[in-house]
Amino acid sequence: MRDVLPEERLIGAITRLILDPGKRRARQVAIGAASPIPAAASYLAREITGEVRISVLNQRRGNPFTNGTGELFDLTAEGRIDLFFLGGGEIDGAGNLNLIGVGEWPGSVARFPGSFGSAFMYMMVPRVILYRFEHSRRVLVPRVAYVSAPGTSPAGVFRRGHGEALVTGKAVFSFSPEQARFRLVSVHPGESAESVRRATGFDYDMAQPLAETADPVPEWLRLLRGPVAAAMAPTYPAFVQRIWPAAERTRSA
Amino acid sequence: MRDVLPEERLIGAITRLILDPGKRRARQVAIGAASPIPAAASYLAREITGEVRISVLNQRRGNPFTNGTGELFDLTAEGRIDLFFLGGGEIDGAGNLNLIGVGEWPGSVARFPGSFGSAFMYMMVPRVILYRFEHSRRVLVPRVAYVSAPGTSPAGVFRRGHGEALVTGKAVFSFSPEQARFRLVSVHPGESAESVRRATGFDYDMAQPLAETADPVPEWLRLLRGPVAAAMAPTYPAFVQRIWPAAERTRSA
């Protein structure tokens, strides 16, 4: 079997978070558009447990929505979606997400596409995993310029959950809503406590001892390179072709 | 051509009300379930003007609703329905409708089926014509036992229209929302001011002079017995067979 790819390690790390036995079971997982890494982690979790349903926005086949593009939000409002993934142009140390821009409102210095559903989903889904591959002081800032979606809410505000972790290209953080603060849990191979600290604009706690992000176990790699790649190919053809080219998939099968 | 039937006269009277040039044009007319007389009047108005659209609840073919049984109410709330028909187990002199019952709530003495959409439609459709064939002191009461739908509303309450007329098996009344009071406009052949007064439980004004309800003009009769009967046959087969049996329709065509 070939070596673990960085993408596969990220997928494995997210899969471990999804399957965390201390958390609500993720039976219904929704994936935003154009997020192949979280999608792959969800497909892998489905292969492992056999009980995860996945809704990928804008997926032509296998998309369970028949009531228009608003149905995901109705399902979420009702509490029928267990887990969602979010990112952001900026993420700060209190878990706030900025998908709007920087500079004078609504973005005179930098303008991101917009908030999408984040202002709603972050508060209404019981479990949210934050994912952003770019790990830099530009993205991970002390304080976001604008809050698309708040990391925490005052008592009395209806909210089902919070971000529970942040996965980047360098590390995995957990998040404490009580302290509104991240904790560095593991660094990916090739990174260190120092390299992560240098690349991170916000302050955070450190797990003691600090772990290295674990590789996916061989069975997970087999599942990724076989059934997960096959399930993802129709929706993420470019990603699958890049990470798991057909020849590699055949060899793994 | 055979004599005018009482049903045809009722239909003609309602058609005149629909086409009243002093009123908002009735382009979109909705018909509740099981009301063949108002339906026939609407179909006749459509034949005459060529611009009336008719929505018949529960009609299998020709029903424009594709968004479920609630769509009529959404259309109405938006102001897209111009004219509707209502009746009631009791109708009082102030135009209030009772579709609930009599006696201790919700109907220890008499229980009608229920309010259906009346509490909403009566206030949200710009034009409502009241129709009840039975003209008796049991139906036309001084004061309804319960108000399913109020005849008038206090200033400040959002309301698009009121009942503009009441057509019964004996007579035609107009309604003044300012006075919350009916005025007897015409009596059907065979009836008189006195016979109507005797059969009516509520007080009302009288038009001077009191007219006799006019017969439909011959062209209207031809339309009724031809295209209107044909258009109605799929939805109201028993009614069409009784009023315009096939032999009669052929003769008129």
Place this chain on the structure above:
Amino acid sequence: MRILELDRLAAEIPAAAMVAIPPDNSATCAAFVRALVRQGARELRLVGVPVSGYATDLLIGAGCVAEVQSSAVTLDEAGLAPCFTRAVKAGQIRMLDATCPAMHAMLEAAGRGIPFIPIRGILGSDVLRHRPDWRVIDNPFQEGDPILLLPALAPDFAVFHAAAADRQGNVWVGRHHELASMAHAAKRTLVTVERIVEGNLIDDERMAPGVIGSVYIEAVAVAERGAWPGGLLDEYPDDAGHFLEYARLARSEEGFRAYLARYVLRVTAAAAE
């Protein structure tokens, strides 16, 4: 999603459950309701979407019902609903009167996960006066504009009949979009179908718009002609003669017992659907 026998499906409903069912012209779950009667269902709280018909009257007559929330209970062309009318006069059931668009709106609010929804009209109706759970407020966007707010209504169960389900639990209801609203609103949804089809109904662009996704569906049972005496889309028309027979028999207690014996309790291959 589970595929069960009809009687097992009906056994999912516990005593005192709040159950939303469609009226006679909207793919009603008549076979399911007959199974409920056979099982001696008790203290049900029925919800009409937005009105109620034969199925509700049958359950009332058989003593299965504690409460009805609806805009009307009617046999349409066949006249008044006899068991309902008797039960209301005798004070044997609680009747929560409503009005059609309010029933739709309360279910819509539940399906959208919002705690309440405004609705125009209704002010001045005695229906409102008898609904302490409904609230009139001043429109926060326009002074001097009173408007009614309705609370979300999330029944314990939605039950209806449909033409087809696939093995993933997707259910094709066609233009009966009100059934999707019921399923979205209810905590659990049980469905009887004419048939189970192979493949995935959602993958077919011609079928998908009329499908309720399996995420909303708890269990399905096959019940051929399961809406009878109601009709189902273009599959079969309603049985007007049977509604008249029911209305005639149910006018008396003895007649109703005879109807039950002939059409409901007799468990033959045919009656078990």
Place this chain on the structure above:
Amino acid sequence: MRILELDRLAAEIPAAAMVAIPPDNSATCAAFVRALVRQGARELRLVGVPVSGYATDLLIGAGCVAEVQSSAVTLDEAGLAPCFTRAVKAGQIRMLDATCPAMHAMLEAAGRGIPFIPIRGILGSDVLRHRPDWRVIDNPFQEGDPILLLPALAPDFAVFHAAAADRQGNVWVGRHHELASMAHAAKRTLVTVERIVEGNLIDDERMAPGVIGSVYIEAVAVAERGAWPGGLLDEYPDDAGHFLEYARLARSEEGFRAYLARYVLRVTAAAAE
């Protein structure tokens, strides 16, 4: 309902109209928008349902837009929307930021004829802080529960593409139920279609669930492949290569002019669709 030529249909939109259009993956009205550009449409106020894509970016670049109300403007896989990004940084358009379920809910409220609708979440977002037209109240049904109310949003026009219309003006949109919400919400609805079909789409129980009834439709024009470079259901996939070409060209003013010249302004038989 009228059946018009595409350019006549586009001419229905006056200057400063508020126009709701779907994003690239939801049967977007791309051919219609190119016709708008050719006609020099001005001061449009665009509404994204719930986000905006190529069609909005094209109109912005061509100087047709005064305001965008949307949850995002994006070319998805092809990256940032270049004309939008430039125009926001330069302060050339008013941007009313929203969030997806709020866009859906505001349109839903208009389509239901209610003046406002509640929505959960969003409290604490700067999106809310920049929307003085949104209001937070205390839930009248539960003390100490702040909740956001959104006003109904009724655009002057909804415009989208669909597979087919019949001559009565019924339009089949399939599973794109969000297009029905747009049509219900808007004062007038204009539609481009792949084809006009004979018969009545509503009479076919297989088609009816995906039909928007003619009562909502003002006018229709045939525009074959009218969603291109977007896709349409199972009729044709989106043209990912063209989105990339657009994104690349539109990165500069000159490139955008070249794109207009090549794909929008050139009125040949093909370009006129």
